[in-house]
Amino acid sequence: LRWENCVAGETSISLVAMPGVSGGSSSSSAPTEPRLERAFRGHRGAVTAVAFHPDEQQIISSSLDGCVFVWHFKLQLRPFRFAGHKGEVHDIAVNSTGQCIASASADKTVRLWNNAAQGDSNVMKVHTGPVRSVCFSRDDTALLTASDDKMVKMWHVPTQRFQGSFVGHNHWVY
Numbered sequence: 001l002r003w004e005n006c007v008a009g010e011t012s013i014s015l016v017a018m019p020g021v022s023g024g025s026s027s028s029s030a031p032t033e034p035r036l037e038r039a040f041r042g043h044r045g046a047v048t049a050v051a052f053h054p055d056e057q058q059i060i061s062s063s064l065d066g067c068v069f070v071w072h073f074k075l076q077l078r079p080f081r082f083a084g085h086k087g088e089v090h091d092i093a094v095n096s097t098g099q100c101i102a103s104a105s106a107d108k109t110v111r112l113w114n115n116a117a118q119g120d121s122n123v124m125k126v127h128t129g130p131v132r133s134v135c136f137s138r139d140d141t142a143l144l145t146a147s148d149d150k151m152v153k154m155w156h157v158p159t160q161r162f163q164g165s166f167v168g169h170n171h172w173v174y
Contacts, residue, residue, distance in 0.1 A: 040071045042079060049091045053098040053115075060101055060115075062089035068103050070115060082119040084111055091133040095140040100157075102143055104131035110145055112157070124160055126153060 045064030052059060059071045066089055070080040087106030094101050094115075101113040110131055111121040129148030136143055142163065143155045152166040 038073075040069070040079070042069055042081065043067065045088070048089060051092055051094050053094060054096060055098060058098070058115075060092055060094055062092045062103055064088040066105070068092060068101060068111075068113060070101070080115070080117055080119060082111075082113050082121065084119075084121055084123070085109065087130070090131065093134045093136050093143075095136045095157075096138070097140070100136075100140070102134040102136065104134045104145060106130040108147075110134055110143070110155075112160070122160060124155065126155070127151065 040059065040061070043061065043063035043065050045066075047061050047063050049062045050059060051061075053070075057073050059073075061069045061071065063069075066083065066085045066087060068082040068089060070082070072079065082101075082103075085103065085105040085107050087108075089103050089105050091104040092101060099115050101115055103111045103113065105111070108125065108127050108130060110124045110126050112124065114120045126145050127147035127149045129150075131145055131147045133146045134143060136157070141157055143157050144152060145155065146152045150167075150170070154163040154166075155161065156163050
């Protein structure tokens, strides 16, 4: 049994188990249907993005409600709810250690969240239009942001300093 899909729904996330897909041989030759293992509910707006924590013990989600949630697979642990954006959250990225979560918002900012119950964050005012997507580099030192201002920008994560722009897009960048 392996967690294969994390599907964003209206205001909840469905974790779907894909039996027999873990790479090993299945004891049954007949394919089995995926089944709902768990639903995560808490967002008040449509879910816009989902990501696995690198150790696959958490799922991180963003929503049009302006919040980021960190969901734990252990039922006894309550989710972390990170609020702070003044607009919808369009995208999230999780760094390779899972300790930093970047969120892209319609409020023209990116927040770098500490993955802990307190939900401390640093705000980066990065674009002149809504920020649509974020992506960490493999070594976690760079962050790419894309926006309705038709720009892709690169940031040095440890110092949160601007590194450069990729210009030339004729329309919004998602």
